[in-house]
Amino acid sequence: MKKYIFLDLDGTITESAGAILSSAAYALKKLGIEDEDPEKKRAFIGPPLTVGFGELYGLSGDQLAEGIRLYREFYVNGGYKDAPLYDGIEETLMKLRDEGRILMMVTSKPKYIAQLVADYHGMERYLSAVIGPVEEKTKAGKEDLIETAAREVIRMIEAEQTDVQDKRELLTVSDIYRDAVMIGDRKYDMEAAKKLGLTAVGALYGYGTREELLQAGADHIAEKPKDILRFC
Secondary structure, eight states, rough: OOOOEEEBTTTTTTTTTHHHHHHHHHHHHHHHHHOOHHHHHTTTTTSHHHHIIIOOOOOOOOHHHHHHHHHHHHHHTGGGOOOOOTTTTHHHHHHHHHTOOEEEEEESHHHHHHHHHHTTTTTTGTTTTEOOOOOOOOOOOHHHHHHHHHHHHHHHHHHHHHHHHHSSSOOOHHHHHHHHEESSSSHHHHHHHHHOOEEEEEETTTSOOOOHHHTTTSEEEEGGGGGGGGGO
């Protein structure tokens, strides 16, 4: 049984394809880029926006920054509401919370946007923290975000410790990793988890394929949100 549960947002907590694709379409249209290839646009789901706009559409420099700005403009002005919770995810989070686990959202979305989504869905009932890059960063690796989450866990634990002996027995980031699981639907989540020593659970109900998740090192595959309970 793992104590610390880290969850990705898009494709793991929320069924976010509608919000992501509509925001990307808005940005591309504003930039004068017309593309009807649904598979190409679908690749926006999962990786950082720098991958979607940069690698798929060849944007760089100021144009890349403008694409990301336009995307977020649409997203924060209501686009995020087109990302419902997956059926069964709320019940799963509730059970994990009631068992005493510490749950954190760990996403490549800027923290202020991830917090907007969390607040919209009332996730404060289940999550101890929302971890995401600060707005100014255009790219944040999942390893860095997981480390930030682990350090936040340590900060929370130390803040609750009052006994002198407890304070001498300080946890390290590696301690947290050994007792943590990362749940996500794309290879970025699995690869980061395995590199750092966390248990990696692939959310197959999201946007990655079984092959992608397994090749990236997934220890377990959750076909439905409630399957997460079997692997934590």
